[in-house]
Amino acid sequence: MQNLAPTAGTWIAKCFTDQMLLLFLVPSLIGILLVVGYVMVLPDKPLETKPPREGFKAVLRTYWVSPRQHPDFAWAWLSRFLLTLANWIFTTFRLIYLQHEMRLTSAEATETLATGVLMYGFCVMGSAQAAGWLSDHFGRRKPFIAVAAVLFGIGMVILSQADTIGVFYCAELVLGLGFGTYLGVDLALVIDVLPDPENPSKDLGIFNIAMSAPQIFAPALGALLISLGGGHNYSILLITASAVCLCGALAILPVRKVR
Structure with missing residues (x-):
């Protein structure tokens, strides 16, 4: 899907090369509709226990993996x-x-x-x-x-x-x-x-x-x-x-x- 999307997006954009506003709005609208649909049908599994409250530094630490x-x-x-x-x-x-x-x-x-x-x-x-x-x-x-x-x-x-x-x-x-x-x-x-x-x-x-x-x-x-x-x-x-x-x-x- 990560590679099918740019391919489809290029062909959609091809239809609006003379209409710059639609060139940006149509792909954006398609993206919004697909994301909303995905969120509605996603079987989201709730956590069994609530995670502890952590500060901003703790969040930043999660982005580090020691080489x-x-x-x-x-x-x-x-x-x-x-x-x-x-x-x-x-x-x-x-x-x-x-x-x-x-x-x-x-x-x-x-x-x-x-x-x-x-x-x-x-x-x-x-x-x-x-x-x-x-x-x-x-x-x-x-x-x-x-x-x-x-x-x-x-x-x-x-x-x-x-x-x-x-x-x-x-x-x-x-x-x-x-x-x-x-x-x-x-x-x-x-x-x-x-x-x-x-x-x-x-x-x-x-x-x-x-x-x-x-x-x-x-x-x-x-x-x-x-x-x-x-x-x-x-x-x-x-x-x-x-x-x-x-x-x-x-x-x-x-x-x-x-x-």
């Missing part, structure tokens, strides 16, 4: 952060990339992006399911993360050489396969290295920061990279994304609890 005491979890967190950052460095700027590098008009770039996101999304979802099943079948996690990093790097190389829309679509397919392979295995790896497997919610929440925080930093970092050398420097953007992806793959090697 010294739980190194495997720390390395897995860093790997997720870096690979997600690499992914969002590019995906944030796909539209203007098409306009600047492919010389497409706004309408043409929007149409191309919608198709590219659709292809990327289906590749992510399909490869995530396949990689997850194969990982369980062979009882291995790390090799799949390595394959994901290689695929992501290949996708970036293809993208850096793209001079036609067809080559851009090819890069989207390879990038989708790489990121999907990573997502399908990474969460399973993290569950294997949770600091407290009997109480996973808090630690999984901390791990989710490694997915959400890069989405905040990637636009600023990407804009800085593109602006180097006078602007529109997408080569540096793609090279940096590939290097960050490689570092993310290497960060998983020190994890000892899983193979």
Whole structure:
């Protein structure tokens, strides 16, 4: 669903490119309605005992997991952060990339992006399911993360050489396969290295920061990279994304609890 939503959102936005107010309101309204529906049908299990009252400092302490005491979890967190950052460095700027590098008009770039996101999304979802099943079948996690990093790097190389829309679509397919392979295995790896497997919610929440925080930093970092050398420097953007992806793959090697 995390990958189906952006795909659906892109196609919805495609219908309102000339109506900026609706472009923002329609997806927001859909989100509100779905969340309200989810809350109404969610079988929420009440706590058996009321938790003790704790101050603000106690709340802040829950966001800290000691890397010294739980190194495997720390390395897995860093790997997720870096690979997600690499992914969002590019995906944030796909539209203007098409306009600047492919010389497409706004309408043409929007149409191309919608198709590219659709292809990327289906590749992510399909490869995530396949990689997850194969990982369980062979009882291995790390090799799949390595394959994901290689695929992501290949996708970036293809993208850096793209001079036609067809080559851009090819890069989207390879990038989708790489990121999907990573997502399908990474969460399973993290569950294997949770600091407290009997109480996973808090630690999984901390791990989710490694997915959400890069989405905040990637636009600023990407804009800085593109602006180097006078602007529109997408080569540096793609090279940096590939290097960050490689570092993310290497960060998983020190994890000892899983193979």
